[in-house]
Amino acid sequence: MPDAFSRMEMLLGDTGADKLSRARIAVFGLGGTGSFTAEALARCGVASLALVDNGTVSVTDINRQLYALRSTVGRSNVQIAKMRIRDIDEGILVHTYETFYNAETAGMFDLKNYDYIIDTMNTVESKVLLIENAKACGVPVISCMDLEDKLDPSRLEIMDISRSKMCPMAKRIRAELRRKGIRRVKVLCSRERTADVQTHGSISFVPGTAGMLLAGMVVRELLGKSGSISRIKYRKIR
Template structure:
């Protein structure tokens, strides 16, 4: 019977569609990368999601986040994304967690229920905890490295964390994961040398903060405010979604090692 996933079924078959429909994917971080992950996965037929993010849409998100429009500014990202996903597939099952993931609240998340985990958060502490929890439960996970301060979307690629180079966040993650005994981790990263943001106080969040008054994590509290584009985080999110669909439908594949 013809339905909204018929074109995808032509490529992955009915069995593949069924596997996606029965999968529950957790997306930690519904921003520039995570939003495109959600968009592509719900359009691919993934049947259930946990969306984890405590942030609200800001005016400065409009340059890159698929969920950000003038109408959604000031609304919780997880709620906005969930509404958009339900407009694409009314039957999708979505659980919203309006919170910032930390080691202190990690027990609140049913990692054992997830078919796949996407780490699209910004902080090293949260990323490490998500990864370690996923490894402990033997749940497939893919982690997003830095997409900020990049201009060449064609440099984004899938790799094992220990084969990454150039990316400052990946360097920190390699060091921390090696200490924890993690032997492999699939990531999306760019080997582009980061561009140094222009220091222009007239457009800086440092001096012109427009975060909602009740925002829990304001830009002014960040050590660095990276520059961003519409295309680099989007490509990262779509690459992640492609890996997730491939892994769910054909069995988990480790990232290819560089020769």
């Protein structure tokens, strides 16, 4: 019987597949973006995934979240994620944390245990704290900025936070990080202009695309193949 990852091995070779099979990755936030990120990484056969989210599925998640179905409303995001990952590859070690990452809970996590940290949380304070702690540990981190009201997935881009122009969340985080002396952070932003509205909406294919882009970036970096990003000329945060 063919191995579940045989087609990936054809693409990456034995060395590349072996690197991924030893990768330990943490995903903070399992909403519309993070749910797709975690599953894409599981389908790459990584060694372990730490999943951090205190949410449960609601009816309003169905339009954009991988785990959200009529049959899963009310269930824990991390538990659904764990079930799906085990069904993909029971060899992946899945650590679940049904908690909100903040100053009170940050001590639960030894970030040095991870090869890469992915942030798809919604709260500025939590995002800044995670980035700060990851940087202090010397662990690579990538953070997804606000994707509400976005309709064009082709405008998504991975960049240094100093290059973000259209995202108010990135502007706030950039200012907070500057005060902490942090100058370089890899983020996923949208360059799409949106109207200034009081209510905010979302659609399936933008956070889903973002999740796949994040997973792809992390995998390429772990394999040493992130050439386009490594050529970015970082600028100081203004």
